[in-house]
Amino acid sequence: MGLLLGGLLLILVIFVALFVNISPEFGGTITKEQKLRYAQSKNYKDGVFINKGDIKMSMGFGKMMKIIGQSLGAQPNSKPEKRIAVEKIDSISVADYQGASRLVWFGHSSFLLQMEGKNILIDPMFGAVPAPHPLLGVKRFSGSLPIEIKKLPKIDAVLFSHDHYDHLDYGSIQLLKGKVDMFYTPLGVGVHLSEWGVAEAQIVEMDWWEETQFHGLRFTCTPAQHFSGRGFTDRGKTLWSSWAIQSSTENIFFSGDSGYGSHFKEIGKKLGPFDFAMLECGQYNELWSEIHMMPEETAQAGLDVKANKIMPIHWGAFKLAMHPWTEPVERVSKKATALGIATTTPKIGEYIYLEADQISNERWWEEF
Template sequence: MTSCLFATPSRSVAYPQSAQFVEDRFQNSTPTTPTGVFKTLGILWNFLFYKPADSVPSAPVPVLALTRAQLEAAPDRSLFRLGHSTLLLKLQGGYWLTDPVFSERASPVQWAGPRRFHAPPISIEELPPLKGVVLSHDHFDHLDEASIRALAAKTEHFVTPLGVGDTLIGWGVEPAKVHQRDWWESVTLGGLRLVATPSQHFSGRGLFDANKTLWASWVILDGDFRLFFSGDTGYSDAFKAIGKRFGPFDLTLMETGAYDAQWAQIHMLPEQTLQAHIDLGGRWLLPIHNGTFDLALHPWYDPFERISALAGAANIPLATPRMGEQLDMRRPQPGAPWWRELRAVELAAEPAR
């Protein structure tokens, strides 16, 4: 069952305890400039008629298929990138998913909208029982109704920003499983402490629910191991505040993709991603929000090229695992530049096209 883009929200919930909830809507700490009708139409026009030909890979994205047996054999503090902002983390012997999207399209309908470049490395059915799912916000490329419904029975906890949990409950997730948090609030589950931290973004799944739910980044603390998951965000002073409270971080999972100068306030440019990582006191950087969906005007490989060049110049360790490739978060490995290998295949095939 898929939510309708034009549906009116079934409930209106107030969160008077939240400093972010003002006049029936959530807001950023630093106000962002409204896009406006004319700018929105201009962006839509560019999407329809001026998309670069290489915004979608013309050759298959390399994916390493995963099995439950592989996951069970993996040591603690292993990470597997499943696509876009979906990562599988093994922590304290439990499995955690971030922003799980397993559907073919990041869209309110499955007959239109951004289509996957690749299949997930593992199906929901093949996944072991999950300790938890961590959600950053309610946009379709991060909150997928079909995936949540399929995960509900095999997941012990769902950790969300304010309001997103109400959406899950509306989809049939047991209320006792749902843990909603405001910025700077935390919950301890499965031996981990998870802290909702600020981000600079927005929310909404239809025409009438703009900013009715909160958006967040997440700090995940596993004893002396510190992990940061950015969700979607523009660059702001929040990164320095998070770094001061919880840093330094062993690994940051940072949005690097679907960016453009026209909407840099809500999606970081690669240069800002690197600065945010530095503000956090990050050691290793793993760029996410790329390689799975066509959501911007840049070539599909641009995020990898730009962040790798920036990280190299700044001497910051960068991890770029293939989809499905195991990463040891205790001792990360850089990984091969798989996007360049794929790009070489594309370029070699161009004369025949």
């Protein structure tokens, strides 16, 4: 029996090793030359990127046992009772659009931003499962997307916040790369795009507080409090970030993934106020609060960055934590009301116009 178990374990180890080394989902590997360049960053220490104050998610034995216990225990309402219906958008109206700035939410943290005649995708994860293999994750809550990738118009730029599977998806890149002009990423994330066939001339990697001009728009790579990695040995090898996007008349903020920290006030002081802020709210737990905000902290972050209006994101598409799936939007809305912050909660696929005074607060999730 011992020999049998040992043999099965060896086969499992070999299978996992082969999968990690053969599957393209895991992306590229940072080179020695890139490490030397990244070492010039204030956010790089001992071969990995770090958070401000070197804050990290501690994973001692006791905490790990609590997480395992929670994941094996009852998790009521952690997924919708039925597939979420999404608003469909017309490919021609999207391609021909030249009006006021607007956004389309694809669920979780993915957006299409149309601003000053430019089409910009933010963290375009359009896959069904946020994992390196479909069997390793839970399927998307909605049965479809607002628009198929192949029907999207030419994309002028794509912004990525970090390299986790729920934000950077191999399959999505394969379908998108032929219609995208430029990709903007935090330091190191470009290595995955290169591995997946994107030309290096189309990739711009940026450190925190670096900015670039793009056809009249300004992209600023801003801090976040998180971590990175797609495999077993690449934790912290690439940087994570938030983004500020500014036109001649509008200023918006995208938080990426982040725990709550002083960087929000710093961003607000340097780059605010913001007309609109998309703020992470979901997939949280007190056991990993260093890297994901609790909903009440999301509302406070809206105040910190000096946002006129906030939208909770990182919820509504995937199950990556044990809380009820609608709890994030309920809690953040309640706290935002107490703090006097305007909050919008649009449906997936609904157009969000930045200049509009009207706020979409239909409790659409209650249907599901």
